[in-house]
Amino acid sequence: MSKDYYKILQVARNATKDDIKKSYRKLAHQFHPDKAGGNEEKFKEINEAYQVLGDEHKRAQYDQFGTVFGDAGRGAQQGGFWGAQGQQGFGGFNFDFGGGEGQEFDFSDVFEDMLGGFGFGDGRGGGRPQSKKGRDIQIDLEIPFEEMIFGGRHEVEIQKIAQCARCGGTRAEPGTKLKKCAKCQGTGKITKTQRTILGTFSQIGACPDCLGKGETPEQPCRECGGKGIVSAREKIEIFAPKGIDQGEVLKISGKGEASLSGGVPGDLYAKIYVMPDKTFKRQGNDLVMLLPIQFSQATLGDKIDIKTPDSSIALKIPEGSESGDILKVRGKGIPFARGYGRGDLLVQIKVQTPRKVSRKAREAIEQLKKEGI
Numbered sequence: 001m002s003k004d005y006y007k008i009l010q011v012a013r014n015a016t017k018d019d020i021k022k023s024y025r026k027l028a029h030q031f032h033p034d035k036a037g038g039n040e041e042k043f044k045e046i047n048e049a050y051q052v053l054g055d056e057h058k059r060a061q062y063d064q065f066g067t068v069f070g071d072a073g074r075g076a077q078q079g080g081f082w083g084a085q086g087q088q089g090f091g092g093f094n095f096d097f098g099g100g101e102g103q104e105f106d107f108s109d110v111f112e113d114m115l116g117g118f119g120f121g122d123g124r125g126g127g128r129p130q131s132k133k134g135r136d137i138q139i140d141l142e143i144p145f146e147e148m149i150f151g152g153r154h155e156v157e158i159q160k161i162a163q164c165a166r167c168g169g170t171r172a173e174p175g176t177k178l179k180k181c182a183k184c185q186g187t188g189k190i191t192k193t194q195r196t197i198l199g200t201f202s203q204i205g206a207c208p209d210c211l212g213k214g215e216t217p218e219q220p221c222r223e224c225g226g227k228g229i230v231s232a233r234e235k236i237e238i239f240a241p242k243g244i245d246q247g248e249v250l251k252i253s254g255k256g257e258a259s260l261s262g263g264v265p266g267d268l269y270a271k272i273y274v275m276p277d278k279t280f281k282r283q284g285n286d287l288v289m290l291l292p293i294q295f296s297q298a299t300l301g302d303k304i305d306i307k308t309p310d311s312s313i314a315l316k317i318p319e320g321s322e323s324g325d326i327l328k329v330r331g332k333g334i335p336f337a338r339g340y341g342r343g344d345l346l347v348q349i350k351v352q353t354p355r356k357v358s359r360k361a362r363e364a365i366e367q368l369k370k371e372g373i
């Protein structure tokens, strides 16, 4: 176990979801980097812990395996939904409060506003207030069992807020110009005061008329009505990498919704559901299968053709095999997420006892009995 998330969140291992959430909120406030006595490292750690323990599926995985599969650094396309790598400073955090549970307060907005307002955003800095990133989209992606082994490609179609194709997000009818925004006198900024449970913040925000750009269209785009965004269906390609597992989340950067305020688009998160297989079960990076054999095969040994995920092989059953014995076929399991190589195929033997025997067989078995077999 790399990190004790329970210890980090100061909760018992059997803590309820609510307790975890409560403790997380308290600690997140206490260690928030913008506060006196704040601690960025600690804040990140708390956030990371909550991304796992706050999610039932991840928590179960963590409890069982002491880690969360595919939680970080698995290549460019994917990364931790709960990894909190924060590659864009604080802008990269994902505050998951398990939305839709009727929470009374949206912290993510506050943090985002604060961080944006204080220039922690994505490093573009400058005098302009930061625009909010577009919303992230979360989808479920069902994949066939063999894709865990060989990887695969999917095309999903998503209805979302996208940049207007007609004006390219400029908001102006093609061929027309932008003019200085009257509301903010072209500065793109307005001052707003916001009351939060952390105190009252007076901050400079983006002008709502020009979305912080300082200019508004002379003639709004016909397609989007001058908003620069439209609701559209988009086909998105998702690649599931080899070794992917149930519950893992793929991040497709920039494929979320377009920003409502001229910021960067959100990201798309695809949570993986693996369809079960009739023959194989996954166990870590190994595949397990059951192989029923006859009593005579178990006693005398044999060679049996079995199907591996890749092809067929002749498996040697050693003399004197017993039910429960496991025969290992090396390198025919699940590819390792990091590095090269694959797990093994574990073939578990099940010796079948005949329920009906012929008269001749019965005589032979009676003979065996006499011999003490």
Ligand SMILES: [Zn+2]
Residues within 6 Å of the ligand: 164, 165, 166, 167, 168, 169, 171, 172, 221, 222, 223, 224, 225, 226, 227, 228, 229
């Ligand atoms: Zn448009």
Ligand SMILES: [Zn+2]
Residues within 6 Å of the ligand: 181, 182, 183, 184, 185, 186, 187, 188, 189, 207, 208, 209, 210, 211, 212, 213, 214, 215
């Ligand atoms: Zn303006």
